[in-house]
Amino acid sequence: EYKLFVKIRDDIKQSIKRIQDLADAVAAIDVLQSFAAVSEEYRFVRPTLTNKHIVDITDGRHPVVEKVLGHQQYVPNDVNLAEDTSILLITGPNMSGKSTYMRQMALCVIMNQMG
Known part of the structure; x- marks a missing residue:
C-alpha cells in the first residue's frame, strides 16, 4: 500500500503545474459563469x-x-x-x-x- 501511495504521490508531483493551470482555468470559467448568471438574473447591462x-x-x-x-x-x-x-x-x-x-x-x- 505504501509503495502505491508513494508512486501516486510522485506522479501527481510531476503533474502539479498542469493541475494548477487546470484549476486556474476552471476558477476563471466559474467566475465568468457566475457573472453571467447574476447579470441575467438582475438584468445588469x-x-x-x-x-x-x-x-x-x-x-x-x-x-x-x-x-x-x-x-x-x-x-x-x-x-x-x-x-x-x-x-x-x-x-x-x-x-x-x-x-x-x-x-x-x-x-x-x-x-x-x-x-
Whole structure:
C-alpha cells in the first residue's frame, strides 16, 4: 500500500503545474459563469467604455438594496458626471438616500471595471 501511495504521490508531483493551470482555468470559467448568471438574473447591462473622463449611468441600481427590498418597488437613479464637472453637491433630509446614492454610484463604477 505504501509503495502505491508513494508512486501516486510522485506522479501527481510531476503533474502539479498542469493541475494548477487546470484549476486556474476552471476558477476563471466559474467566475465568468457566475457573472453571467447574476447579470441575467438582475438584468445588469454591459457597460460602454470610452476614453472620456465621465460617469454616465442611466437607471443605476444598488444591487444589495434592491435585493433587500424584494418585491417592493426600487426606484433606479441616473448619474451624470461630465468632464467639466468638478463638484457634485447632494442634498436632502436625513434618511433620504444620499449615502445609498453615493454607494450605488461607487458599486456601479466597480462593477463596470469588472466587466
